[in-house]
Amino acid sequence: MYYEMIGFHGEAQDEPLTDEIECPDLSKATLFLDLDGTLVDLAPTPDGIQVAPDLGELLGLLYERTEGRTVIISGRAIEDAAQYLQGFGGPMIGGHGAQERLVDGTIKRHELADETTVQRLGDMADSFAATHPGLLCERKPTGVVLHFRKDESLAAPAYAFLRALSETHRGFDLHHSKMAYELRPAGIGKDVSMRKMMQQDGFAGTRPIFFGDDVTDEPALQWVAAQGGIAVKIGEGETAAQARLEDPSSARRTLRRWTQKEH
Template sequence: MEFYQMTGFMGVETDTADDCSDIRMPDPADSALFLDFDGTLVEIADRPDGVVVPQNVVDLLDRAMDRLDGRVALVSGRSVATLEAFLPGFQGALIGTHGAEMRAMGGEHLDVVEIDHGTVSRLCRLADDFAALRPEFFVEHKPSGVVLHFRQAEQHSALAMRFMESLAMAADGFRLQPALMAYEIKPEGVGKDIALKRLLDTDAFRGRTPIYAGDDLTDEPALELVQSRGGVAIKMGHAETVAEHRLERPEQLAALLGGWLA
């Protein structure tokens, strides 16, 4: 068993996923849809820049925006700018970098939390220096922090954790966030659930039944929040989860949502 499985960062294998027909979806007219990106809408790639967005996903988001009167948001660890690059035509809300930044439905870009850009710059530089010595790791810069990916070096996951943990301990106001095949340093007080709660309290989303799908450990608080509000929480993949429903692959989610929106 790999280190990330022993520590619970990816969870453990569970029973089989739900059949799409077993998930009871609310009336689209009374719903709001929130989706993670990697591993949920699209397949995870070996490198973050290697993701391919299928045309059916673009079409699905367009249909959701139309049927739900714009009540669709992507909630991702990716930056808002990266999400915009992958989905240039998407007009819904974007919650980026785990809730540190946001693009509102009207297109306005907002920094949800104050970011110490000087510290972020130093963290990125140190991570880059580490990866220069260990090229099997891949560093991803974000507006609010830095990520060290070890998808190509699973046998060295403990080394990745120790390095990133030491950086986080030296950076006041930042903390270590385990993720799928990666470790991220991000500001304290940032979380997908915090950002989602803020969005659910806006006029456009207030009172609607929330639907959330996500695959990462960082999605768990948001999944729990959605269930506490009577919504539908869908875990993607086999990791342990608080969600009542589970699907294995993005194409299954696309099939579920496509039938729901038809």
């Protein structure tokens, strides 16, 4: 404990990792940032996350430095993610790409996310979770998630249940993420949304940067790396990213350092 406090352990070790990442010219970049596990530590339940008090201010600075091209890209619904990011008015992509918040604040929903089907899938997953204490059902405007973080022995039944739903509801794919399984419309992904956004006026021609932590972030990390951008994996696990940071606090430190550097 003492060693941790004075920095011989943990904090001291991630500094060299942090320094491996070059400081990009933010005025020529588009910065995509995942939220959970990337900017904010994961918690036992999705609504249990603790947001660093200076996160909103940091995002505001990044938004200025990138001239409006700092984008929060999350698996959460935009309405949900936004409540943790008070003060950030920039673009957001939610539901892994199923929703997009434009700069004027309006939220666009992907046409693939059929409302009636999403409702029905949510009702069924809710009932399933109700009979399996330890499973948490998270309903999204575009899909549904079963979290088994509280009881890992429920991973298999949660998978089997959603797998069956994905087979009986065409157009919805099953995805595995950290301690959770999720159903979301096929053809949706962070990488798909990123490509689309990078073609828009004001974004085209800039260098993509992406910070992500989850297996579901891999296609986007791979795409960013292939564009000559900067792909940064947060935490452990195999990755296509060229750089890695230990945890959300080292990610925030790195981003803070970038805002302080003049080009």
